[in-house]
Amino acid sequence: MRARVEEDTKGRRQVYEACLEPCAIERGMRIIGGKWTGSILWHLKDGPVRFNDLARMVGGASKKMITERLRQLEGQGLVHRDVVKTSPVTVQYEITEFGRTALGFLDELRKWTESLPADLPKNV
Amino acid sequence: MRARVEEDTKGRRQVYEACLEPCAIERGMRIIGGKWTGSILWHLKDGPVRFNDLARMVGGASKKMITERLRQLEGQGLVHRDVVKTSPVTVQYEITEFGRTALGFLDELRKWTESLPADLPKNV
DNA sequence: CAGAATCCAACCGGATACTG
DNA sequence: CAGTATCCGGTTGGATTCTG
Numbered sequence: 001m002r003a004r005v006e007e008d009t010k011g012r013r014q015v016y017e018a019c020l021e022p023c024a025i026e027r028g029m030r031i032i033g034g035k036w037t038g039s040i041l042w043h044l045k046d047g048p049v050r051f052n053d054l055a056r057m058v059g060g061a062s063k064k065m066i067t068e069r070l071r072q073l074e075g076q077g078l079v080h081r082d083v084v085k086t087s088p089v090t091v092q093y094e095i096t097e098f099g100r101t102a103l104g105f106l107d108e109l110r111k112w113t114e115s116l117p118a119d120l121p122k123n124v
Numbered sequence: 125m126r127a128r129v130e131e132d133t134k135g136r137r138q139v140y141e142a143c144l145e146p147c148a149i150e151r152g153m154r155i156i157g158g159k160w161t162g163s164i165l166w167h168l169k170d171g172p173v174r175f176n177d178l179a180r181m182v183g184g185a186s187k188k189m190i191t192e193r194l195r196q197l198e199g200q201g202l203v204h205r206d207v208v209k210t211s212p213v214t215v216q217y218e219i220t221e222f223g224r225t226a227l228g229f230l231d232e233l234r235k236w237t238e239s240l241p242a243d244l245p246k247n248v
Numbered sequence: 249c250a251g252a253a254t255c256c257a258a259c260c261g262g263a264t265a266c267t268g
Numbered sequence: 269c270a271g272t273a274t275c276c277g278g279t280t281g282g283a284t285t286c287t288g
Binding site for chain 3: 185186188189192212
C-alpha cells in the first residue's frame with residue numbers, strides 16, 4: 001500500500017503510511033472533528049445561512065476560523081458557497097446533499113452530549 | 125449565566141462565556157473529538173486491552189499521546205485503568221459503562237467514513 | 249457585509265532517551 | 269512492560285487592522 005498524503009480538517013498535511021493508516025474513526029474525526037467544523041455544518045442544516053449570521057450562531061469562533069472551516073468544507077463538497085450580488089454582496093452558505101450525510105452522526109453526538117449528567121466526574 | 129472554566133480533550137483550558145457557550149456538537153467534539161481519543165475508545169469496545177497492544181491498535185499515535193489521552197479518558201470516567209501485579213506489571217484499560225454510551229455515535233461516524241466514495245472532491 | 253492580511257504567544261505532538 | 273521526562277520545530281487560532 002502506498003502512503004497517502006492528505007489534508008485533514010485543519011488543513012494540516014497528514015501522511016498516512018501503510019501500517020499507520022488510522023482507522024475509520026480517526027479518519028472521520030479528521031474530516032469533521034476539527035474545531036468548529038461540526039458546529040458549522042450543524043448550523044447549516046435548516047437552510048442557507050449568511051456569513052455573519054453563521055459567525056454569530058457558532059458563537060465563540062472568530063471570523064478567521066469560520067472562514068477557514070467554510071473553505072475547507074467547501075473544498076470537501078460538504079458545503080456550497082453562493083454569492084448574491086446585492087450591494088454590498090451577501091454570501092450564503094448551504095449544506096450539500098453530501099454534507100447532509102454527516103448530519104446523522106452529528107445528531108447522535110448532540111444527543112449524547114445533551115444526555116451527559118450534570119455531575120460529571122471531571123473535565124467532561 | 126456564569127462563565128465556566130473547563131478542560132477539553134486536549135487538556136486545554138477553555139473558558140465558556142455566557143453567550144459564547146458552544147452548542148452541544150462543539151462541546152461533544154471537545155470531549156471525544158481530540159486527536160486519537162475516539163480511536164482509542166473505539167478500540168476498547170471488545171474488552172480490556174493492554175497499553176502496548178493499544179498503542180499498536182491505534183497505530184500512528186506515540187506512546188506519549190496514548191498516555192495523555194488515556195489519562196484524560198480515565199479522568200472523565202470513560203475508561204478504567206487496572207494494574208495487574210505481574211512482573212513486570214501489566215496494565216489493562218477497559219471501557220466503562222459510561223464510555224459505552226459514546227460508542228453509538230462513534231459507530232455512526234465509522235459507517236459514515238467507510239461510506240465515503242473513493243473519488244472524493246478534495247481533502248476528504 | 250464578507251472577508252483578507254498580519255502578528256505572535258501558546259500549544260501540540262513527534263522524536264528520543266531514560267526508568268522501575 | 270508501561271510508562272516518564274525533555275527537547276523543540278511546527279501549527280494553531282485569537283486579536284487586530286484593513287478593504288471593496
